[in-house]
Amino acid sequence: MSVTHIDDKIKRVDAVEKARGEAIYLADLKFDSMLYSRLIRSTIARGRIDRIKVPSLPDGYYFISAKDIPENGKNALKMIADDWRCFADGDVKYVGETIGILVGSDRGVLDKLYKEFEITYTEETPVVTIDDAIKNEAAPLCKENNIMCSLVSDKGEDINEVLSKAAEVIEETIETGFQEHVHLETNGAIATIEDGRYVIYASAQCPFYIRKSICGLLGLNPEDIVVKQTVTGGAFGGKEHFPDVLAGPLLLAESIIKKPIQLSFDREEDMLYSVKRHPSKIMFRTGVDRDGNILGSDIKVYYNCGAYLSSSYVVLQRGVFHANGVYNFPSTRIEGYGMATNTFPSCAFRGFGAPQTIFAIETHLDHIARKFGYDPAIYKKKYFLKKGDETVTEGHIIEDVKLPEMMEQITSASDYYRKSAEYGYGSGRGIGISFYNHGGAFTGNGEQAIIKGRLKLVKDGDKFTVLCGQTEMGQGFRTALRKIVASTLEVGMDEVVFDAPNTDLVPDSGPTAASRSTMIVGNLGYRAALLMKEKMNEEHAEVEVQYEHPEGHPWDQSTFKGDAYLGYGWGAACVEVEVDKLTNEVTVKGVWTSHDIGKPIDELIVHGQVNGGVMQSLGYAAMEKMENTTGHFKQSSMSDYVIPTSMDFPKQEYFFVDNPYPWGPFGAKGMGELVFNGTDAAYVDAVERALGITCTKIPIPVEDIEGLRR
Amino acid sequence: MVNETYIPSTLEEALKLRAEVHAMPLAGGSDLMVQYRRGTGVVPEFPFPVMIMSSLNELKGIKKEEDGSVLIGALTTSAEIASCEDVPFFVRKAASLMGAISLRNSATIGGNLGNASPKGDLPQPLILLDATVVLQSINSTREILVDEFIKGSKKTALADDEIITAIRIPNVKYTYGYYRKIGTRKANAISKLSLSALIYVEDGIIKDFRVSSGAAGPKVARNKANEAKLIGKKLEDIPALKEDILNTHDQTISPRAMATWRRNSTRRMLDYFLSEVAKGGDEGIIQ
Numbered sequence: 001m002s003v004t005h006i007d008d009k010i011k012r013v014d015a016v017e018k019a020r021g022e023a024i025y026l027a028d029l030k031f032d033s034m035l036y037s038r039l040i041r042s043t044i045a046r047g048r049i050d051r052i053k054v055p056s057l058p059d060g061y062y063f064i065s066a067k068d069i070p071e072n073g074k075n076a077l078k079m080i081a082d083d084w085r086c087f088a089d090g091d092v093k094y095v096g097e098t099i100g101i102l103v104g105s106d107r108g109v110l111d112k113l114y115k116e117f118e119i120t121y122t123e124e125t126p127v128v129t130i131d132d133a134i135k136n137e138a139a140p141l142c143k144e145n146n147i148m149c150s151l152v153s154d155k156g157e158d159i160n161e162v163l164s165k166a167a168e169v170i171e172e173t174i175e176t177g178f179q180e181h182v183h184l185e186t187n188g189a190i191a192t193i194e195d196g197r198y199v200i201y202a203s204a205q206c207p208f209y210i211r212k213s214i215c216g217l218l219g220l221n222p223e224d225i226v227v228k229q230t231v232t233g234g235a236f237g238g239k240e241h242f243p244d245v246l247a248g249p250l251l252l253a254e255s256i257i258k259k260p261i262q263l264s265f266d267r268e269e270d271m272l273y274s275v276k277r278h279p280s281k282i283m284f285r286t287g288v289d290r291d292g293n294i295l296g297s298d299i300k301v302y303y304n305c306g307a308y309l310s311s312s313y314v315v316l317q318r319g320v321f322h323a324n325g326v327y328n329f330p331s332t333r334i335e336g337y338g339m340a341t342n343t344f345p346s347c348a349f350r351g352f353g354a355p356q357t358i359f360a361i362e363t364h365l366d367h368i369a370r371k372f373g374y375d376p377a378i379y380k381k382k383y384f385l386k387k388g389d390e391t392v393t394e395g396h397i398i399e400d401v402k403l404p405e406m407m408e409q410i411t412s413a414s415d416y417y418r419k420s421a422e423y424g425y426g427s428g429r430g431i432g433i434s435f436y437n438h439g440g441a442f443t444g445n446g447e448q449a450i451i452k453g454r455l456k457l458v459k460d461g462d463k464f465t466v467l468c469g470q471t472e473m474g475q476g477f478r479t480a481l482r483k484i485v486a487s488t489l490e491v492g493m494d495e496v497v498f499d500a501p502n503t504d505l506v507p508d509s510g511p512t513a514a515s516r517s518t519m520i521v522g523n524l525g526y527r528a529a530l531l532m533k534e535k536m537n538e539e540h541a542e543v544e545v546q547y548e549h550p551e552g553h554p555w556d557q558s559t560f561k562g563d564a565y566l567g568y569g570w571g572a573a574c575v576e577v578e579v580d581k582l583t584n585e586v587t588v589k590g591v592w593t594s595h596d597i598g599k600p601i602d603e604l605i606v607h608g609q610v611n612g613g614v615m616q617s618l619g620y621a622a623m624e625k626m627e628n629t630t631g632h633f634k635q636s637s638m639s640d641y642v643i644p645t646s647m648d649f650p651k652q653e654y655f656f657v658d659n660p661y662p663w664g665p666f667g668a669k670g671m672g673e674l675v676f677n678g679t680d681a682a683y684v685d686a687v688e689r690a691l692g693i694t695c696t697k698i699p700i701p702v703e704d705i706e707g708l709r710r
Numbered sequence: 711m712v713n714e715t716y717i718p719s720t721l722e723e724a725l726k727l728r729a730e731v732h733a734m735p736l737a738g739g740s741d742l743m744v745q746y747r748r749g750t751g752v753v754p755e756f757p758f759p760v761m762i763m764s765s766l767n768e769l770k771g772i773k774k775e776e777d778g779s780v781l782i783g784a785l786t787t788s789a790e791i792a793s794c795e796d797v798p799f800f801v802r803k804a805a806s807l808m809g810a811i812s813l814r815n816s817a818t819i820g821g822n823l824g825n826a827s828p829k830g831d832l833p834q835p836l837i838l839l840d841a842t843v844v845l846q847s848i849n850s851t852r853e854i855l856v857d858e859f860i861k862g863s864k865k866t867a868l869a870d871d872e873i874i875t876a877i878r879i880p881n882v883k884y885t886y887g888y889y890r891k892i893g894t895r896k897a898n899a900i901s902k903l904s905l906s907a908l909i910y911v912e913d914g915i916i917k918d919f920r921v922s923s924g925a926a927g928p929k930v931a932r933n934k935a936n937e938a939k940l941i942g943k944k945l946e947d948i949p950a951l952k953e954d955i956l957n958t959h960d961q962t963i964s965p966r967a968m969a970t971w972r973r974n975s976t977r978r979m980l981d982y983f984l985s986e987v988a989k990g991g992d993e994g995i996i997q
Contacts, residue, residue, distance in 0.1 A: 027750065036751070107752045186750075266750045582978040583892045583903075584971065623895055639900050647897035702892060702902065706971035 004486040004493040006666050009604050012479045013493075014231075014472060023231045026188035026203045031260035034190070036107045038114045039249065039263070040065075040100045041273060042092035045126035045342040045631025046141070049092060052099065055116035058109065064253045065089075065100030072219030073252075077244045079213055084308035084345065086217055086248040092121070093141065093307035094342050095631045096273035101249035103261055126342035126631045130281045130302045133339035141307070142340035148305050149313040149338040151560055153320050153392045156331025162296035166287025170368055174284070174360035175697040178626035178633075179277035179349060182643050183474075185233025187274060188264035189243055191250035198254060199226045204243040205235045206511035207503050208469050213244035214251050225251070229500040235473040236616070237348030240513050241310055242275050271636050275347035276626060278303040278315060280356035282323070284364050292372030294383065296331030299323050301357055305338040306345035312338045315346070317443060319353035321564045324392055325361040326403060326435045327383035332392050342631050348513060350616065350676045354438055359621075359698065362434045362681035367694060375420055376685060377433045381407065384435070395563035398553070402657040403435060406572040406594035409655040414574040414592040426692025431576045432685025436678030439565025440670030441516035444555030447547050454507035455524035457485065457532050459541040464489060464532070466498040466525060468509035470517050475672055476605035477517045483602060484522050484665045488529035489536075507544065515670025518601055519567065519661070520547060526665035550663055567661045569674030570596040573614070575682040579690040584702040584709075586622065586687055591652045591679065598661035598669035606671065610654045613675025619644040621680035621698045716761040721768050721875070724761055725848045729871040733761040737785055738816035740809070741825045769820070769875055772796055778881030784820025784844075784874045788832075791819060798879055799995060800835035800906045803889045807831065810898035820874040826860045826929075829901045833860055834924030835889065836877065837932055838906040844876040845869070853878065863928040884908035884918070887995045888983040891924075892975065901925045903972050907983045909940070916940045921980060926972050927964035936962065948988035956981055 004010070017023045040063070054063045066075050066089035075089060076082035088097045099119065104110050125138040132138070133146040142148045156162070163169050189202040198220075200210055207227035215222050227247075232239065246263050253261050265274070285298040301319050305312035320336035369379035384403045388396055410433075411417060419431040441447055455468040466485055472478040478498055486493040509521045527545045535541035555562035576589040591614055600606040623642045627634040635641035660667025684695050693708040700708070716733055718724035727733045734756065736742050746754040763769065769785040774796045782791065791797050792806035792814065808814055808822075808831040822832045823843060836856045843859045845852050848871065856877070859867050868874065888907045893899025904924035910917045919940040923931040936958040939951055956977050965972035986996045 038749075107749065108755075111748045111752055264750050266747075269749075582982055583890065583975045585892060587896075639894070642894040642899075645895055645897045648895050701894075702975070703968035703971035706968075706974060 002492055003490050004483055006483065006487040006601065010479055010483055010493065010602050012476055012605065013482065014478055025185055025233055026190065026201060026230045027264045029190060029201060029230065031190070031192060034260040034262055035103050035105050035257065036110055037101050037103045037250070037253065037261050037263045038110050039098050040102055040114070040117055042088055042095055042097040042099055043119070044092060044121050044123050045095050045128065047092060047121040047123040049088065049090060049099070050120045050122055053118035055113050057113065061102070061104035061109070061113065062253065062257055063100050063102050064249070064256060068252060068256060069217060070219065074216045076216060077213045077248050078216055079241045079244060079310050080314065081309045082216070084310060086252070094344050096344050097307070098245065098249055101253050103253050103257060128341055128343060128629055128631050130279065130304045130339050133304070133341050134302065141342065146340045147337050148309055148340040149316055151317060151320055151336050152334065153560060154333040155390055155392050155394060156296060159296055159298045159331055159333035162331045163285060163287040163298060166295050167290045168288050170284070170286045170288060172284045172364050172367060173696060174282045174363055176280045176356045176359055177699055178279050178628065179620050179624055180271055180626055180641055181236040181238030181349060182638065182641070183234030183236055183238055186265040186267055186270040187239065187242060187246055188262070189246040189250055190260060190262045191247070191254035192260035193254065193258060194226070197226055198224065198251060199228060200247045200251065201228050201230050202243045202247060203230055203232045203239060205232070205239045205471050205473055205513060207471070207501050208508045209241060209511060210243055210247050211503055213241070214248045217248055217252055218255055227503045229471050231500070232471060232473040236350045237352065237513065238275060239473065240348040240511065242347060267638060268636050271641060272633050273344065275310070275345055277349035278305065278312065278346040278353065278356065280304070280319070280360070282357060282360035286364065286368065288368065292368060292374065294329050297324070297329055299332065299334045301334060301336040303338050303353070303356070304341050304343065304346060306341055306343045308345040310345045310347045312346060314443070315348065315353035317353070317560065318439070319357045321393060321439065321443065322354040322437070323357040323361060325358050326385055326437050326570065327361070327380070328385045328389045329383060334392060343628055350613070351438070351673045352514065354673070355617070355620070355677050355680070358436045358677050359681050362436070362678065363684060363696070366685050366688070377407065377411065377416065377420070380435060391564060393564045394561045398563065398566055399568070399661065400659055401570060402596050402659050403570055403572060405657055406570065406596060406655070407435070409594045410572050410574045410592040413653055413655070414576060414590060416574050419576065423689065425689055428581055428690055429578050430686040430689030431574060432682040432689065434573050434678045434681035434685065436571045436674070437568040438515060438670065438674035438677050440519045440567045440569060441565070442514055443564050444557055444562060445549055447510070447516070447520055448549035449557065451510035451547065453510040453521060453524060453547045454544060455509050455521060455528055456507050456542060456544040457525070457528035459532060459535065459538065461539060462495055464491065464496045466496065467506040468521055468524065469501045469503070469506050470509055470521050471501060471512040473512065476602070476608065477512065480518055480601045480605060481522060481525050485525045485529045488526050489533060515569070515673045518668050519664045519670045522601065522665040522668060523663060566663065567598065567669040569669050569671050571674055571678050573679045573682040575679060575686045577683070577686040577690055579687060581691070584705040588618070588649045589651070591649060593652070593679065594655040594657060595671065595674060596657045596659045597671040597674065598659055598664050599667035600656055601666065601668050607654065609671055610675045611652060614652060614679045615644050615649055617676045617679040618649050618683050621683045621700065623699055623701050625699050625701055714759040716759065717765060718761055718763070719765045721766055724763065724766060724873060725846060727761050728873050729848045731759045732870045733759040735763050735824070735873055736760050737763050737818040737821040738787065740813050740817040741821060780879045782819055782877045782879070784876055785818050788814040788817050788819070798839060798882065799887055800838055800889050801832065801879060804831045804835045804891065804904070807891050807893065819877055823856065823859065823877065824866060824868065824874055826864050826866050828863045828928055829925045831891065831901055831904070831924070834904050834922050834930045835906050836879065837930045838908065838920050838922040839879050839882045841877055841879040843874055844878065845872045846875045847871040857930070857932065860929050882908070882918070883910045885911040885993050886987045890979055902968070903975060905976060905979045907980060909987050911945065914944055916943050916945070921959060923963045923976055926976060931963045933958060933962040945988055945990050948984050952981065952984050955984070
């Protein structure tokens with residue numbers, strides 16, 4: 001067995017079984033006498049339920065709803081708060097809210113019964129958009145003003161004084177839309193009883209979240225429920241908290257029926273009735289001097305949270321902390337508001353609140369640069385954050401910032417300066433540029449205060465088994481962690497075992513989210529392997545490690561002051577386009593990116609992440625349009641909600657800079673979300689230049705570009 | 711009785727089923743199977759009897775006739791049409807851009823016409839070329855223009871005892887041709903808008919001018935009176951007549967969603983085609 005080295009290129013350990021179609025996904029699992037289920041959902045955005053007429057159910061068919069929750073149980077899914085009801089009860093707050101779960105053995109019969117349900121409502125005027133929520137003309141659905149959560153971050157002088165002294169205050173509003181995850185595998189879960197205990201099988205990112213979230217329905221403790229992750233075909237944040245919404249009704253049904261019950265969404269359900277990326281509206285008042293130099297910016301950030309809080313407050317915090325992008329302005333004030341609306345709750349999506357504000361600041365700066373006649377690249381470079389600079393949370397940038405070097409890589413490779421100068425504004429050709437970052441792992445000291453991640457490494461003869469709660473969801477972490485542990489132990493990867501987590505068998509290493517897996521849990525694996533190296537002579541040995549926060553980096557979660565992130569990933573992107581002026585069709589001629597992720601743990605995995613993140617970001621800007629003005633999502637399939645194919649953005653050239661992170665395994669930092677955070681702005685910049693237009697709202701499919709011309 | 715499924719092995723048998731139980735022909739299934747799906751793990755359920763046409767080899771294939779026209783069997787797939795040199799450029803191109811590869815391998819020309827979606831890819835170039843559709847019943851055969859066959863969005867002139875058996879495309883001469891489909895993305899795309907145009911010049915005189923728009927209204931839009939404005943004229947007359955032709959074509963289309971973009975893009979594409987032709991350059995397809 002040859003020893004695995006950290007610089008080896010490794011074929012992903014799950015690649016072959018997935019490519020061959022041999023992997024067993026949730027919908028492939030079969031249990032003896034397994035039943036199927038459908039969720040019965042609200043068809044209106046807001047109102048009271050007057051009557052639920054349940055069709056007459058054949059033997060062995062069940063309809064289970066809020067009234068079936070036992071007395072010691074609570075009708076709540078405990079995500080961060082516990083405001084999200086497992087079942088609507090009395091009223092409904094959004095289209096698709098779960099009213100009950102229909103269970104039975106034949107999916108054809110279930111479909112027929114599903115269509116026979118008659119639910120009558122007294123409808124109320126819904127609050128749907130951010131503007132609806134701000135205007136507050138319908139009855140507010142949260143407090144007196146629809147503000148579900150809010151925070152303020154500022155630095156420098158009083159922003160109003162700064163703006164009052166400015167030669168000019170540039171006001172601009174930038175908006176972004178919903179985005180659907182479109183993970184290839186739709187959401188699904190199975191509830192059953194094994195050895196007298198409730199077991200949930202789920203396509204999910206965070207098995208420990210599920211048991212915590214649903215146990216209260218039956219008045220149980222998290223430990224009373226076992227969660228087993230099944231092969232997960234993509235997630236992107238869409239399976240961070242959302243599996244709770246399937247697992248909750250299933251658990252209650254299981255407690256009554258006591259047979260295996262499967263719930264698997266089809267694509268239309270997954271599109272219409274699942275969480276989305278938060279739409280945003282970001283308002284700038286930026287003070288500049290006569291030459292266009294920025295004196296300070298007053299930024300208001302509004303996110304559409306939907307009807308329940310879910311993870312929105314944390315998403316909003318990240319949005320606010322990234323609202324000044326990669327820049328150091330003398331003064332900044334950022335107010336963030338999470339608005340309650342009658343839409344499906346928004347939740348985690350790769351980037352977790354950062355992409356919206358980063359897109360906004362990048363686009364806003366492009367417009368200011370253009371107004372004062374500067375090339376955006378040169379204009380933005382003046383404000384690049386550097387090591388030691390103060391952040392908007394009164395913390396500091398702890399690491400070397402390699403943006404100038406990264407900018408050099410992409411501008412040389414793309415021939416940016418020549419093209420930027422030569423392609424006329426409105427010439428049909430354009431090149432755009434953007435810069436971005438992403439704070440790795442949980443904000444502040446959350447890893448220590450909230451998560452307290454643990455990992456165990458067990459040696460049995462020549463086999464080493466890693467036990468932790470991290471999940472493989474297509475991102476390559478199963479390969480990455482085995483590689484980190486093997487190369488630290490100086491053994492071959494085949495000697496390291498790391499399976500899908502079962503909450504009974506592994507310690508809780510925290511969620512697979514927040515770009516924390518490699519950076520935080522990978523480091524736990526590295527530390528455990530170092531300890532294990534002392535025990536290599538023993539036949540059986542176990543070591544367990546827990547996260548330790550580096551000293552000297554305080555954070556106050558009540559005031560949001562301090563070092564919000566110890567290690568950022570940094571990014572720079574150029575996008576070149578040609579636009580057909582007859583039809584507004586955009587052809588991307590090239591995409592060049594550079595990322596600082598500390599140290600790539602595996603070149604192939606990292607390439608996959610860059611490629612996918614960039615594609616998803618370009619799709620977000622270019623074509624992924626999900627509309628909702630009535631409470632109902634208008635797009636419901638993969639033919640009307642369009643994600644890019646490899647034909648759309650075919651050519652990508654990518655670079656990395658070496659910048660080892662002292663607290664990451666082999667110097668690695670988070671990267672999964674970073675690679676989503678910025679190419680969108682470079683694309684929009686390029687299209688704006690090609691057509692001579694100004695765009696303040698994404699996405700911009702051909703018909704929306706039309707509205708911006710002339 | 712509903713929900714019966716038949717698999718006829720000859721056209722005769724299919725025509726009989728069509729006449730007796732009005733079974734709906736299911737060709738590639740790429741429309742019907744989607745429209746009547748019932749969710750994960752359950753087969754579609756049709757509110758009418760269905761006959762699966764895939765065994766009817768006599769309705770497959772492409773034949774060039776002596777008069778230069780091309781006869782395409784109703785069960786011929788888009789992939790076969792896209793790769794057949796005998797099929798006129800406009801139809802071949804449209805077939806090559808229809809959906810994804812897997813769809814093009816199953817979707818048929820008969821199905822695309824029968825479904826009569828405003829976003830369908832093939833009706834637009836077929837109507838440009840005055841193609842006809844052969845409709846057969848147990849007792850009779852009739853052949854009508856595709857433009858007459860498709861009556862509106864999802865509406866056709868198909869009688870409940872008829873089957874589409876073939877499509878005939880006449881040999882239409884052109885000196886300059888133009889085809890554009892703007893899809894939702896670069897591949898595997900549904901049409902957001904399409905346009906075909908052609909001009910035939912003989913001895914310096916325009917003998918034929920046609921333009922058709924797809925996905926710009928409930929059905930393909932063509933206006934023969936508008937086209938006639940260029941017949942008998944010279945290329946150098948185009949600039950003077952162009953504005954009127956563009957305006958009239960704009961009135962011919964009737965987009966509801968994305969109306970501004972659809973109208974403006976249609977006008978810009980047709981303007982471009984006419985302007986390029988007016989230059990009198992090399993014959994062929996204008997890119």
